[in-house]
Amino acid sequence: MSTKCNIPVIDLQDFPNQSSKLIAACEDWGCFRLLNYQQALPETLMIEMKTVVIALFDLPVEIKRRNIDVIAGGGYVAPSPKIPLYEALGLHDMTSCSGVDGFCAQLDASPHQRDTIMRYAEAVHGLIVDIGKKLAESLGVKSENIGFENWTCRARLNKYHFSPQSVGTTGGPMHTDSGFLTILQDDEGVGGLEVKNKSGDFVPVDPWPGTLLVNLGDMATVWSNGRFCNVKHRVQCKDANTRVSIASFLLGPEEILEPLSELVDDDNPRVFVPTTYEDYRKMRFSTKLHAGEALALLHTLSS
Template sequence: MAAKCKIPVIDLLDFPNQSSKLLAASEEWGCFRLVNYHDVLPANLMSDMKAVVRSLFDLPPEIKRRNVDVIAGSGYVTPSEKNPLYEALGLYDMASSGDVDNFCTQLDASPHQRETIMRYAEAVHELFIRIGKKLAKSLGVKNEYIGLENWPCQFRINKYHFIPESVGSSGVQIHTDSGFLTILQDDDGVGGLEVMDSSGEFIPVDPWPDTLLVNLGDMATVWSNGRLCNVKHRVQCKEAKIRFSIASFLLGPRETMEPPPELVDDDHPRLYVPTTYEDYRKMRLSTKLQAGEALALLHPPKI
């Protein structure tokens, strides 16, 4: 319990009282546990979605391979030499009903599965909007509307094939998320996720049912002019059990991103040149800098 509670816990129903705590968590940790969000994402919908995820991974390989990429890594990911224990399915924009519908069609989803996925996508998108606006307000950004309603939201479901021989090895390498916010519905029973704290130590994120983990990514650091922390994290194999997780990523604008004027002044000069999410994602892929190091390439030239 001590490790699981070390990560800050944010109560979505206790705002504005939680604003300073949300800001501290986002600046110091780059992640937090979210509780009391079930008015948006009901517990029974989370449970139904978990059952759908398990059934989708049980599909024959030839059906899973129909889940093709829209951008690199957005479709079916097979176990590889780099991540031999990891398999994933996904779609590029869960905020687009057409994208969600196409994902369901690719995988021959039943009417019940399709409805569950659609409802889950809508609920998580609403959660992104709520959290993003509260984050902007906690930073003192006067214009609470920052356009994130129109940002693409990548969706990825993950399966880790942990076996006795893999205990102690890596499930997914150390990385930061490239987008703005990540909402993770983690496995209720099988741990393995670890986040890096400010001292550089990895802290285990133990299973904690009825909570979500929210991570901040590289785009949050760019948007906030360096104020928000992009948390490094990894998945380790702790026990020989199959592990599932459901990850949703609010990526960033299709147009250029730069900090709001409230976050740039003489004492806080602009740290990053304007960029689009897509340009930044391609730069991360081409440089193979996956743990936030690519942000240094966005520093403006010194005069």
């Protein structure tokens, strides 16, 4: 239990009392455990979704390879010499029926599977927007002026093929998420996820049923004018069992994203130039800077 408590814990049903604790978690860690979210995302739906995800990964590889995406590296990822233990499927737009239908058509998903994915996507989108609003309101910003509801939201289904021979190796390299906010439905039985704290140490994020992990990405650092931490994380193989997780990403607006005007003044000058998520993602991809280093390319001349 001690390792679980290293990560800040936020009670979704205790706002605005949790506001200062939420901001501290974002500044000091860039991640937090979320409790009491089940009204938005029921545990039964999470179990149903994991069952669907496991079935999709059990499909023949020729079917999984149909999972192509509109962005490079966003569709099916097969195990490779660089990441031999990792496999993934990508759903680019989880907020639209057409996005879900396209994903399901690629993988010959059944009507029941499609219904489960659609219900899960709607529930997670509502939850991730609610968290975004609470972040804004905790900073004293009017959330209705931001329009989180219209930001792109995508999902990545992850499978780690851990075995006795792979224990002690890396399942997934250290990185930050390029988007704004990530909700992770982690494997409730198999650990391995680690986050890097401000001291530079990796802290285990052990399985904790009944919680979700929320990570902040690079766009949250830009949006907060450098105030929020974009958490570095990785997956290590510590258990010889298959590990499955579901990550849902709130990426950013289609238009320009820049530091909140409320967080910029004479004492806190603007740190980052305006950008779009897509331009930033392409820059990360082309420079191969995947652990937050690409943010330095957005620094203003005065910073």
